[in-house]
Amino acid sequence: MIKLGVLDQVYVSEGRTATDGLYEATKLAQETEKLGYARFWVSEHHSMRALAFSSPEVLIAHLAAATSSIRVGSGGIMLPHYSAYKVAENFRLLEALHPGRIDLGLGRAPGGMPLATRALQQDKYVDINKYPQQVLDIVGYFHDKLPAGHPFEKLIASPVIPTAPEVWLLGSSGESARIAAMLGTSYAFAEFFGTPGGEEATHYYNTHFEPNEALEDKPRSMIATLAICAETEEEADRLARSADLLFLGIRTGLEMPYLPSVQTATDYPYTEMDRLHIQQIRQRRVIGTPAQVKEQLLRMGESYNVSEILINTPIHDPEARIRSYELIAKEFGMTGK
Template identity: 80%
Template sequence: MIKLGVLDQVYVNEGQTATEGLQQSTRLAKATEDLGYTRYWVSEHHAMRALAFSSPEVLVAHLAAATSRIRVGSGGIMLPHYSAYKVAENFRLLEALHPGRIDLGLGRAPGGMPLATRALQQNKYVDVNKYPQQVLDIIGYLHDSIPVGHPFEKLMVAPSISTAPEIWLLGSSAESAKIAASLGTSYAFAEFFGTPGGEAATQHYNEHFEANSVLKDHQRSMIATLVICADTEEEANRLATSSDLLFLGIRTGLEIRFLPSVSTAVNYPYTEMDLQHIKQIRKSRVIGTPAQVKEQLLQMSKDYHVGEILLNSPIHDEKARIHSYKLIAEAFGMNVQRED
């Protein structure tokens, strides 16, 4: 059976504050841990009013402290903005605080509009082509294996510990899959972006994986997809209208400063072109009853050649969101303990 985890972008729900959104995510992390989900990842996006945070490493610390078993990680750190050494320090500290529970997902994308990227990279030269070397540097720092001749070969990364976070490379293109395969890291494909070529990307990773002598055999691949589940197909589609409107805004350049309520989404004055956009958006969504969702996720696991899927469920109503994860957990026979 495939493993299921959570990808949380921590939306600010219409009518609520960012603080309330973060509190909801904390409750969701606790609930999905009790439901038997394996991972809880949070993303990195900058200067987006609809999202409650921009610093995944800080939120990972909070969520890991609020839980006790589920793996918690970044999905991901946008590495070209940062020093590999500083990222290694942050995540080694997280690993020391929560041994065996921290994931370090890394990405190449800017995670925001050009103005935010300029601010993040102010007074520094950034070459995205150096991303693979940055990843190798992080592996070296976290595993005390910086090669001889490296300018920082004698540099210590505090704290000194015997374990290290799992390292995942994230992507929505074949290029990231090629880098992950060549470096010997785990790989996650952002299926919910709707970018074509995901099946070929994961297949390339699986077929061309080269074991890393430091990481040993860490060949793992998974996808992240948007899933909304309810007791009836009609209710699932109703709940999905919130994300329909949000992603319509992203696609058309209209900034929506919150995750809309179902009422707002249903009553929005859509144009014919808007409806065509939503129809296209829905093609990369899993929406339905527990049986329908299970069938689609199992098929996606086969199509993408992955054994794990992260579920991103932007549902405005908190109880309905937790219930969605509970229904899926029950459908897959996971260790369901309670529902908040």
């Protein structure tokens, strides 16, 4: 059976605050741990009013401390903004605090608009082509195996510990799959972005994987998708309207300052073009009853040839959101605590 996890972007819901959103994320991590979900990942985005945070490493520390067994990680750290050494130090510390529970997902994307990128990279020259070397440097720091002749060969990423976080490369393109296969890391495809070519990307990764003695000896891939589940099709469709309007704003450049309520989304004055956009967006969504959601997730897992799926569920009502994960867990026969 396919393994399921959680991807939480920690939205600020309409009528609530960022603090509320962070509280809801903590409760969701605790509840999904009880249900038997394998991972709980948080993303990195900057200068977006609808999101309650922009620093995944800080939030990971909080979420890992609030749970006891679920793996907690980044989906992901946008590495070109940062020093590989500092990222290695941060995540080694997290691993020392929570051994065997920390995942480091890495991405090449900016995670925000150009102005945020300029601020993050102020007075710094960034060469995106150095991304593969940055990844290898992090692996070297994690395992105290920087190659001979490396300029930082004798440098230690504290604390020195016997375990290391899992390293995943994230992407929504074939290029990220190529780099992950070449470096021998695990690979996660952002299916919920709606970018075509995901099946080809994961196939390339699985067939061109080169083992890394410090990491993986065989390919390991997963996808992240958006799924909303309820007892009836009608209720699932109703709950999904909030995400429809949120992602419509992202697509059309009219960014929402929050995750809208179902009522706001229902009352919104959609144009015919808006409805066409939503229809297209819905083609990449898993929405329905438990049986329908299970069927679609299993079909996606087979199509992408992955053994793990992270589920992102932007529902305005926090209790309905937890219920969605409960229904999916029950349908898959998951056994938690």
